[in-house]
Structure formats: C-alpha cells, structure tokens
Amino acid sequence: MIWNKNKECMSREELRELQGKRLHKLVDLVYHNTPFYRQKMQERDLLPDDIQTIDDIVKLPFTTKQDLRDNYPLGFMAAPMSEIVRVHASSGTTGNPTIVGYTRRDLDIWKESIARCLTAYGVTRGDIVSVGYGYGLFTGGLGAHYGAEHLGATVIPTSTGNTEKHIRLLRDLKVTGIACTPSYALYLSEALKKQGLSKDDIHLRIGAFGAEPWTENMRREIEENLGIQAYNIYGLSEIMGPGVAYECECKNGSHIAEDHFYPEIINPETGEVLPIGQEGELVFTTLTKSGMPLLRYRTKDLTALMPGTCECGRTSVRFTRILGRSDDMLIIRGINVFPSQVESVILEMPEFSPQYMLVVDRKNNLDTLEVQVELRPDCLSDELGQMIELRNRLAGRLKSVLSISADVKLMEPNSIPRSEGKSKRVIDKRILA
C-alpha cells in the first residue's frame, strides 16, 4: 500500500522539477529570514534568483551541527516564535543541545511523512500501535504518535521504561504494531521469554524500528522472536525527526521522502558530491520546512544512495543501511552520546584527572555504558564511604547531562592505558554484524 501515490511515485523528471521549485522558494525564505544563510550567500555573491533548478544546490553552503550550536538557541528559526508551535531538542556535544522548532505546517508534513512510512510497512487504521520511543524532547515518541494517529490507527503512547506494563498492554489490548528502537524490541522479546511467554501470546504483526543502527541479523531475530515483519525508519531531529526515510515491503534500502528532503552524498573530507552508489556522508536540504529550514545539513551518517528503481512502485531514491558515522557520536539505548559530553562532566570535578574510557556493551539486548575515570593521586582514599559518594556524584552528573545512566568505575592514577597519538576514549564491544 502507498499513502501518497502522487508524491511517492512521481516520475523522476517531475520530481526534479518540483525539487527545483521548492529549493528556489526555500532559498528565498532563508535569505530573508536566517541571518546565517544570508551572510553565507553574500560571501558567495549569491542571490536567491541564482538558484533555479535542483542542480544549483551545489552552489549553496553546507550547514553543520557546530553551526547550529554556535547559533543556539533560536538562531536558525526562519519563522517568528508566534508561528512556532512545537519545539524538540537533540543532544549537543557539550553543553548546548540543538533546539528545533516546527510551524503548524511542519507538523502537518511530519505526520504525513510518518503515515507514508507506516503505510509502506502495511499498517492500516485497523491496527493498534504501541509507541515505545521516548516521549519528550526526543522526536521519536511524539513524531511516531502523531503520524500513527494521522493514519487513523489506534495509538498507545507507551513510551520507554516500563517493560512489564508494556507487555501487559500488548496482550490485553491486542496490540498489532510497535514502534521502538530495534534493541528495545529484542529486549522486549527477552522479557517475554522470562515471563514464560512467546510470540504466540501476543498479537504483534508489524514493527517500525530506528533511531540507532541495526543489522539484518537483528531483523531476523526480532522477526522470529516477536512473530512480526520488522522495518527500518530513519530520521534526525535537525531535519524533522523519524520519517525522513523508510523501508517498503521489499526491505531493500530505505526510501527518502525526496519531495521534502533532498539528499546528497558527499566525501566527508572534501565536501565533494559523490555519484549515486558511492559511499559517503549523507546531507539533507529541507525543501518544505518553514520553522527551521536547513540547507545541505551534514548528518555525519555514512551510507550510499542506491541506483535503480524499487519493485514497490515508489520512485524515490533509497539508501543502504547506515554504515557508521563520520564523527564520534555513539548511540546508546537510542540516545546520542558524544564522548566530549562525558569529558566535560569529568573536567568539572577536581577529584578526577582527564583520563577516562567509555566502555559500551550490549547485555541481554540492552546497551550498557561504563565510564572508567582516573582519580587524582591526592584524591585517592581508603575510606569507602568517601569513594562511594564521589562515584555517585559523578554518576548523577552524567545522568543529568547524558539522559542515560552510566556505571561509573573509579580507577587508580595511571591505570587507564595511554595511547601514542590520537587518544582512544571508547571501546565499543557491541558487535553489529
């Protein structure tokens, strides 16, 4: 099934023409309403009328997460706050999170995009969908919620956290669809098993999984354990949230909602645009956003656009799985974590030296984060109470900055291996094969 045949199945010529028109309008909007872009365009001697077709996009500047942080909190809003009806935020590298604002029209486009995804997975208004993404500043919960409601399904805003209650709701309400991170889906299946239950005791048939990288092996395991069809959903807060791209029944790459989000793949080192099929960094331009439109936003996600057309009938371009990141961002339990955030917390506390290591693992399908940190020699104490207090204080600070719990391990001075050259701060033991 296809939610919006007009847009999802447009001929490539028509689509490019539409993208060109939308880009021209967008550039006009940001030139007049986003000082950052006006300045960047002036530096390049560019006027909005210099951008007429989608091919002209290469003349425009890139936007980075650093640019968003430098213009914190509202520097990228192209609409007055009276037009902004919702705000979300994504984690920053240190200190500042990235604030994203949505106009009513942006929210309409968002929910329509999610309805496209869910329809591609086979969800209909007859389904009962549990949204197990976090509700709040994270875009996952509310994004999936309004999209599923727009489609006409019955939505249960389960959110994250209470797995026992989740399982109870799945059973009692005969829930047929679920949206959550793929690792949580596996965790849920383990929890079912522990209760002596299996896929035969629940009614799930479809899952929409994203917000973190996952693999074909994980898909197989989730499908088998929960008795469902599992599909990928991709997105990022800066561009909108979930729903930027989605798999169809072919499960062969994710279709980009190209009438709204124009994709490019670039060489992350040089910024050169790469031909279709080559692996590089994914870049998006938000063709239709009015709250916080972005030109050529560098996602740092590594992937390749796929040549050829899909059997499902959609003409939109697909990308392969996300193969990694060109920065050091980790995704732990669906939450974005930068090692520099941990570092800044440690540096705030005089008891620690700036020697630390993040050990990320996956135990019982749940990501774990251990933060090892060296004490300064004069802060090492035989008094257990003092050490426990210190550990708890650091754990509390980390929790409030990262939004996830970390297991803090205090280390003796000089015990964390030093590396020559670039220091190694992360050991990621999760094998995503």
Ligand code: DLL
């Ligand atoms: O994770 C939005 C989202 C919510 C997507 C729910 C899908 C489902 P952020 O917190 O801003 O937004 O994180 C965005 O997460 O740049 C990718 O690195 C990663 N990511 C998101 N979806 C996928 C996916 C949401 N399907 C960052 N596969 C992105 C791999 C993903 N990585």
